[in-house]
Every structure is written in C-alpha cells, then in structure tokens.
Amino acid sequence: MQTDSYMVLVLLMAAAVGFAVAPLAAAWAWARFFSPAKPGKEKNATYECGLESKGDAWIHFRSEYYLYAIVFLVFDVETIFLLPFAVSFTGLPVGAFVAIIIFLVLLVEGLIWAWRKGFLAWK
Amino acid sequence: MIDEGLKSELQKQGVYVTSLQELYNWSRANSVWPLTFGLACCAIEMMAASMARFDLARFGAEVFRPSPRQADLMIVAGTVTKKMAPLVVRLYNQMPEPKYVIAMGACAISGGPFKQGYNVLKGIDRYLPVDVSIPGCPPRPEALIHAIMTLQEKIRNQKLTGPDRAPHLNADVPGEFPVPEYGEHDLEPPKNSEVWQPPALKR
Numbered sequence: 001m002q003t004d005s006y007m008v009l010v011l012l013m014a015a016a017v018g019f020a021v022a023p024l025a026a027a028w029a030w031a032r033f034f035s036p037a038k039p040g041k042e043k044n045a046t047y048e049c050g051l052e053s054k055g056d057a058w059i060h061f062r063s064e065y066y067l068y069a070i071v072f073l074v075f076d077v078e079t080i081f082l083l084p085f086a087v088s089f090t091g092l093p094v095g096a097f098v099a100i101i102i103f104l105v106l107l108v109e110g111l112i113w114a115w116r117k118g119f120l121a122w123k
Numbered sequence: 124m125i126d127e128g129l130k131s132e133l134q135k136q137g138v139y140v141t142s143l144q145e146l147y148n149w150s151r152a153n154s155v156w157p158l159t160f161g162l163a164c165c166a167i168e169m170m171a172a173s174m175a176r177f178d179l180a181r182f183g184a185e186v187f188r189p190s191p192r193q194a195d196l197m198i199v200a201g202t203v204t205k206k207m208a209p210l211v212v213r214l215y216n217q218m219p220e221p222k223y224v225i226a227m228g229a230c231a232i233s234g235g236p237f238k239q240g241y242n243v244l245k246g247i248d249r250y251l252p253v254d255v256s257i258p259g260c261p262p263r264p265e266a267l268i269h270a271i272m273t274l275q276e277k278i279r280n281q282k283l284t285g286p287d288r289a290p291h292l293n294a295d296v297p298g299e300f301p302v303p304e305y306g307e308h309d310l311e312p313p314k315n316s317e318v319w320q321p322p323a324l325k326r
Contacts, residue, residue, distance in 0.1 A: 034283070035220065035291060038298030042216035048191050050210030 067119050070110045078107050144283045152275040153183040155223070158194035160214065163201025165228040165261040172264035182271050191217040196274070198267070199251075202230035202237055203244040205310050209302050212250050216299040220291035223278075225270050226256045235260055249314040250300060 031037070047053050085092075085100050114120060133140055141149075161169055173179045173187060188194040191214045203211055215224065226247050229235030234245040247253065254277060255270045262270075281289035290296040300318065303310035314321075 036294035038220055038291075038294075040216065040299040042213055042299050042302065043219075045217065048214070048217050050214045052213075 067114060067117065071114055071119065074107050074111045074114070078104070145279075147283065148279045148281060151221070152278040154186075155182075155184045155196045155271065155274065155278070156186045156188050156194050157184060157196040157198050158191055158214065158218065159187040159189045160197060161200045162203060162207065162211075163228075163230065165200035165231070168261045168264050169198055169200045169227065169267060172267045177264040177268060179268065179271065182268065182275065184271050191215075192219060194218050195221065196223045196225065197251075198225045198227050199231040199247045199253075200227045202235065203247050205242050205244055205305075208244045208247075208250065208310060209304065211247060212300055212302045215251055216302065220298055221289060222291070223254045223274055224251050225267075225274065226253045227267060227270070228262055229258060229260045232256050232258065244310070246319075249319045250303060252300075252318050 045052075081100065081103065130140055161167075171177060173185050179185045184196070191197075195218070197211075197215055197218065199211065215222065224247070226232050230237060230243070231247050232253075234240070234243045237243040238245055244250075248256075255273050257266050257270045259266055283289070283292060291298075300315055301312075303312060303315075305311075
C-alpha cells in the first residue's frame with residue numbers, strides 16, 4: 001500500500017488551523033453566552049486620548065507651500081544625486097552626463113524661480 | 124462543584140482537577156494588562172516596577188497598553204487635578220470589561236499633600252470604583268507589586284454565577300460612569316454618589 005507523503009502536511013495544516021480557530025471560537029462563545037456586552041457613548045467614541053475631539057478634521061493647507069517643496073528639492077534632494085555624480089565623474093559615459101546636467105538645469109530653474117519670487121530673501 | 128478535601132486528596136495522588144471558574148480566573152489574574160497612564164511622580168515608581176529590577180513581568184502585568192481599548196487595569200498613579208479628572212473617567216469608560224482600578228499613592232487616594240489645593244481632586248474614588256489602594260508618597264515599586272498581587276487574589280475569588288458574581292458578568296452593573304464637567308467653582312457633579320459617599324461624622 002502506497003502512503004501519501006503529503007498527508008502529514010495536511011494533518012499539520014489542520015492542526016495549525018485548529019490551534020488558531022479554537023481560542024477565537026472560545027472567546028466568541030464566551031462573549032456570546034456569558035459576558036454581557038456593555039456598549040456606551042464613551043466606549044464607542046472614535047478617539048481614545050481622554051479629551052473630547054472638537055473642531056473639524058478637514059482643514060486646508062495653503063497652496064503657497066509649493067515653494068517649500070521646490071526649495072527642498074533644490075537644496076536637499078539635489079545633494080543626494082550630486083555626491084555620486086562627483087565621485088564617478090571621470091568614468092561617466094556621455095549619456096549619463098547629459099542626463100544629470102538636464103536634471104541640474106531643471107533644479108536650477110526652480111532655484112531661479114524661487115529667487116525671483118523673493119523667497120530666498122531674509123525677512 | 125468539587126469538594127476542596129477531595130481535590131487536595133486527588134492532588135496528592137497526582138490528579139489535578141479544576142473548575143471552569145478557577146481556570147478562567149487563573150488565566151485572567153495572570154494577564155492583567157495595565158494602561159500606560161502616569162499622572163505624576165508615582166508614575167516614575169510605576170515605570171521602575173515594570174523594569175528589570177522589580178520586574179512586574181513575573182506577575183503577567185508588564186504589558187502596559189497605550190490604548191484603553193486593550194487594557195484591563197487602570198493604575199491611577201499620581202495627583203488627579205480637577206482639570207484631569209474628566210479625562211481619567213473617560214479613559215476608564217473606554218476600557219473594556221472586566222476592568223479594575225488601583226489608586227496608587229496618597230494623591231490618588233485622598234489628594235495627599237495637595238489635598239488643600241483648590242484644583243486637586245480629593246481622591247479618584249469619588250468617581251471610579253477603586254479595587255486596591257496603595258498608601259505612600261510615592262509608594263515603592265514593591266508596594267505596587269503587592270497591590271497587583273492583592274488584585275490577583277481578588278480576581279481569583281470572583282464568582283462566575285450567582286448574585287455576587289463578577290461585575291463584568293452582571294448585565295445590571297454599569298460599564299460606564301458619568302464623566303464630570305468643568306463647573307464654575309468645582310467639577311459638576313463634585314462626586315458620583317453611586318460609588319462614593321462622604322464618611323458620616325460621628326459627634
């Protein structure tokens with residue numbers, strides 16, 4: 001008689017599922033038959049920091065913040081690309097050089113834009 | 124229900140019997156999860172109790188939950204100001220049953236050294252049913268451990284059935300307590316008369 005070698009796996013899987021489901025079922029049965037549910041206004045409240053929430057969650061962010069995004073790209077993200085560019089500068093093929101120059105020109109354009117807007121002036 | 128004498132007799136022979144109530148309470152008492160909720164200097168002692176030196180984990184009570192939805196035990200650790208009292212009661216209300224309260228330190232019991240202060244609540248037992256009170260200013264971590272053990276003893280002796288069964292199994296016992304509001308001079312109401320009555324003066 002040929003024994004199915006995968007039978008062990010099936011049995012293990014059944015035991016694993018049983019171990020997972022049995023406590024959940026016991027907890028469900030306990031809550032259903034013994035422990036009365038006591039819902040309430042406070043208990044069903046959304047937030048749980050103790051303070052009651054007030055005001056509206058739908059606040060607006062001003063669109064002027066795009067200038068911060070541009071300046072962040074110019075001064076922060078650019079640095080990440082400039083460092084490996086400088087390290088491997090001598091061994092770069094022409095295509096990669098042109099690509100990084102285009103990237104830099106785009107960012108410099110952003111810098112000029114921010115400058116023209118007077119965003120870099122210390123007020 | 125099995126007779127206690129028969130039970131110990133069987134235990135000597137290596138046969139362990141238990142009841143559903145004992146099993147339920149045994150597992151409950153050894154997994155009391157407190158709420159991460161410190162109000163004042165007692166909270167420092169509470170933190171010390173949960174750390175390696177005093178090791179609250181030995182009692183299954185080291186899992187401090189940051190959410191009241193997952194906590195069983197509220198340790199009122201410190202001075203409860205009148206500003207803070209509604210928040211304490213609201214957090215207690217948001218805890219699922221069964222839930223317990225330990226009033227830790229003189230302030231949580233009675234207001235302690237700040238009792239005469241205009242903004243200090245004279246004991247959290249005015250609004251919440253306190254299970255264990257720990258005196259001390261602040262109590263040592265050993266005292267908190269003793270309070271946890273006392274609470275475990277209390278949980279182990281709770282009944283599953285009958286008129287004096289555990290409150291969370293009794294549908295008539297409320298799971299929420301009224302949250303006080305900020306009044307002009309004091310909290311409104313200044314106490315929850317269902318859980319606390321001022322001691323009668325004997326003249």
